[in-house]
Amino acid sequence: MLIGLCVLALSILIACYEIPRLLKQGCRKEVWIYCILMLLGNVLATLKGMAKQIPNPADWITFLMVPLTKILLQLGLIKL
Known part of the structure; x- marks a missing residue:
């Protein structure tokens, strides 16, 4: 839990520096993308810090492909 709070605090400090700069440049879409990616990174870092098992993205790609x-x-669109 402490690791999650530390990651969150560090992310907030970084965001306090980056987001106003992006808004000043008029990059509203980039702010949204930044926030989404930062949230995803926080979740993954917190899970990793708590020694939780994080699935490999290659497994998901294989599952879909x-x-x-x-x-x-079967349709004959590709051949091996």
């Missing part, structure tokens, strides 16, 4: 590949093979 295997059925798609089978369908494309």
